[in-house]
Amino acid sequence: MGIPITVVSGFLGAGKTTLVNQVLQNQYYLPEEVLIIENEFGSVGMDHDFLLHVEENIYQLNNGCLCCSLRGDLINAFDAIIKTILAKGVKLKSLIIETTGVADPQPIIQTLITTPSIMAHFYIDSIITVIDSDYYNDAAIHPETIKQVMLADRLVVSEKSELSNDDKKRIEDDLKALNPLADTLFYDKRDGFSSEDFFSLNRFRLVEEVALPKMNEQHEHHHSHSSHEFESFYLPAPNLLNQALFLRWLDWLLFEFDQKLYRFKGILAFDEYELAVQIQGVNQQVSFEMRPELATEAKTGLVLIGQELNREKIETSFKDLIQ
Numbered sequence: 416m417g418i419p420i421t422v423v424s425g426f427l428g429a430g431k432t433t434l435v436n437q438v439l440q441n442q443y444y445l446p447e448e449v450l451i452i453e454n455e456f457g458s459v460g461m462d463h464d465f466l467l468h469v470e471e472n473i474y475q476l477n478n479g480c481l482c483c484s485l486r487g488d489l490i491n492a493f494d495a496i497i498k499t500i501l502a503k504g505v506k507l508k509s510l511i512i513e514t515t516g517v518a519d520p521q522p523i524i525q526t527l528i529t530t531p532s533i534m535a536h537f538y539i540d541s542i543i544t545v546i547d548s549d550y551y552n553d554a555a556i557h558p559e560t561i562k563q564v565m566l567a568d569r570l571v572v573s574e575k576s577e578l579s580n581d582d583k584k585r586i587e588d589d590l591k592a593l594n595p596l597a598d599t600l601f602y603d604k605r606d607g608f609s610s611e612d613f614f615s616l617n618r619f620r621l622v623e624e625v626a627l628p629k630m631n632e633q634h635e636h637h638h639s640h641s642s643h644e645f646e647s648f649y650l651p652a653p654n655l656l657n658q659a660l661f662l663r664w665l666d667w668l669l670f671e672f673d674q675k676l677y678r679f680k681g682i683l684a685f686d687e688y689e690l691a692v693q694i695q696g697v698n699q700q701v702s703f704e705m706r707p708e709l710a711t712e713a714k715t716g717l718v719l720i721g722q723e724l725n726r727e728k729i730e731t732s733f734k735d736l737i738q
Contacts, residue, residue, distance in 0.1 A: 417535070418509065419537070419614070420537050421512070421614065422512045422514065422539070423435060423514065423544075425545030425571075426557065429516065429546055429573055430602075437604070438610050443614055444508045444614070448506060449508065450507055450509070451511045452510065452511070496510075520563060521562065521566060524697050540615065543571060544569075545571045545602075546590075548574050548576070548582075548601075564593050564597075565645060567594060569599075569616065570599045571600050572587075572600070574602065593720075594647060644724075650681075650717045652715045652737055654738075655685060655686040656683055656737060661683070665701065668729065672721065673699070675724060676719065677698065680694070681716050681718055682694075682706065682714070682716070691705075691706045692706065
């Protein structure tokens with residue numbers, strides 16, 4: 416499959432760097448087996464006493480990890496990694512991309528999955544978004560913060576002060592309403608963060624079959640935030656679909672909502688196949704994957720996450736498709 420990529424996003428001061436440093440200190444992998452891509456050195460507080468200048472924009476940190484300075488195009492950064500690190504036989508086990516607090520992770524994800532030279536060596540393992548519990552209510556109204564939440568596979572709430580069970584439940588419910596595809600972990604930096612909760616999650620690619628029907632039970636997770644109208648909802652697909660008709664519907668969906676549809680994911684069954692088919696997309700990029708471990712009687716449906724989606728129009732068109 417290649418080398419797994421973990422993208423870490425989160426608003427300014429949320430605790431991304433503290434989390435990444437703690438994960439690296441756990442030595443789940445040897446330091447030289449991990450490569451970090453940062454937006455700029457010196458801006459996020461990583462251990463920046465360089466032991467070795469490996470190549471242009473690629474350094475070895477004093478903790479042994481390799482680090483690539485993302486000062487320009489992401490593709491150029493990966494080209495440098497491939498030519499100067501992988502070509503020399505370095506056995507990387509993980510690559511971490513730590514974004515700036517104001518960064519929209521969507522262009523990063525799109526670049527990764529649409530660049531053949533990157534996908535030939537790497538794959539996206541998980542998108543992790545870190546959220547500061549102390550500033551949750553203020554930060555959550557910021558559009559970029561909400562988008563970081565909606566694109567995540569795992570949400571990590573950094574507890575800078577002790578939260579009651581009611582507070583945790585409120586935050587978790589609110590996050591689940593924005594992004595029903597992600598799970599939520601609460602993290603106290605004094606206790607550290609487990610490497611098992613960070614590496615080798617494989618959450619970007621896989622859809623958990625059991626997660627889909629639950630969404631219908633919990634008010635379908637339709638939820639809007641402020642005037643920006645961020646929302647997510649679930650389209651059940653109990654019947655076998657005609658593949659050609661579905662692809663036409665999908666073309667319409669992507670054209671109609673373009674940049675407003677951030678992410679979609681689900682399990683569908685087509686009348687041409689005897690196996691369940693997983694579908695997932697980030698904006699205009701779509702992938703299909705056979706899931707032989709899931710029988711066609713698996714709960715099938717599609718989750719849509721985005722901004723200013725016309726839910727009624729989408730639901731009506733999808734119901735016409737499955738009838």
